[in-house]
Amino acid sequence: MELGTSTPGGYLLVLAILLPLAGIMLSFTLGGRNAERVALGSTPFGIVLACAIAFEVGQAGKPIVYTIGGLPPPLGIALRADGISAVMLVAAAVILAAAAFYARSKFATPDGVRESRSALTFWIMLQAIWAALIIIFVGGDLFNLYVALELLTFAAVPLVCIDGRPETLVAALRYLLFALFGSICYLLGVALFYGAHGTIDISLLAQRVQPTPVVWMAAALMTAGLLAKTALFPVHLWLPPAHANAPAAASAVLSGLVVKGSFFLTLRLWFFVLPALHTETAAVILGGLGSAAVIVGSVMALGQARLKLLVAYSTVAQIGYLFLVFPLASGGAQTWSAAGWSAGLMQVLAHAFAKAGMFLSAGVLAEALGHDRIGNLRGAARVLPLTFLTIALGGLSLMGLPPSGGFNAKWLMLQAAVASGQWFWTLPILVGGLLAAGYVYRILAPALSDGQVSLKVTPMRSQEVIALALTMAAIVLGFAPQAFLDFLEIGRPVTASSP
């Protein structure tokens, strides 16, 4: 791969970053009701830009690169978009657009209504999350990525406590402290990498890394920091209260996208910075933690009394599946490794869409019924049929039943586990699917049974349709053709390190 030169189409990466940043500036200066118009108006452009980047990457068949200021690494900073960045850019743009349009009813400021501080905060922070995610997906420099990670945290924390109730403040503060711990560990790792190899550009580092104690220490520190931000078991404690207390639109973005940002960097670290090293032991540790997260998260979800907390604990479990990609895709040039890689990314996308849809539905339900206690849902499916359809379809993907993106992901994971002779990874995948069926049943069974439920507020049809559209995207991923899986391989370093 030639370094240090911009490729055709590289300017699109700059435009993609500038769009939400310009939106933030405009929202600040215009303020109030204009912030909403700016945020809603920029999302369609964001989707178009993300699709254009994906098209360019697909056309070129290799990553597109932009070196900022024409200054090549190691001194300059490169932006790179490969297959996985392009797919994540599109997913992020679509989910953020959906969340923004869903949030209009809660954070809109119609004419004649006084502008509120929480509305302004919401629209600005939503765009800030978007900007930070784009930088994370296309960043090619570990320190630049650190700054993006911090931006992501600073934008996500205020969304958790946007209504200012004391319990949301506690949830936000715990989230912030976990995240700060994570980022300072990551930063120390960056310092060690720079000290050892004199560069923190991802592709230059990949050529230079040696299995020395310094490199292992740096990798361990960065991984520990990223795990705290991704909420992998056992550092998942901050996630359920934070995600369950945020407003529904924010929960969808936090659960669907924000935790994927730090997971994406963990992928970058192990598969793009350290592909030359023998990482089997580390991969088994990460896979083991992921398996524990699947079991613990699902069991905790089974015991929750409130829908939003149940969905939040389900996120803890589904994050666990993501980490199975490390043992299942570490085989380099082996054929099963490609299946493991596709499975990991498919799980990222399927969970992002399904979980965003489920959180939005939980929001509709809480708004319409005035509560979200699972024990009082008897007969609720009669009054909210569309919302429960969405929850059922999202649940289908979480359980991994066909046809859905979740099924595709788990099927590819099982194939990779069997083909690589690591059959023990099939156990958490299958047990996790059963437990997921259990907690989805806990929501649907009372809702579909007889009972009288009165609506406090008639649900907005547009909100229900947005949530349904997101879960439909998770289902459609189940029909992804082989070309899509090949697209995910673009730019993935494949080395011949044997397992």
Added chain:
Amino acid sequence: MNPSVIAGLTGATLVGLGLYGFILHPHPLRKLLAFNLIGSGVFLVFGIVARRGAAAGFRFDPVPQAMVITGIVVAFAASAVAVALILRLSAANSDLSLDPDARAEPSDGEGP
């Protein structure tokens, strides 16, 4: 024992002390101070990296120093956000502990 080694060991000590305080102190303000202690240790490590990595003819490698400046700004912003949250929390609630069992029942999340 040259100055670089002493500064590096000091950085390591600061990180260690900060980690101890960050994990063990229940009060959020103490945790925040401990975080800043870890941060100082990490910035010191960056300083040592700048000293050791200097190319011929330079006394210091400027790149890690640029990173430290950015890192300090980010850590300062993080501290400001955390202090703002702690102030809001102490205004709303006299109990500042972050014990998860103390508040086991979060509300709907769709409240007022």
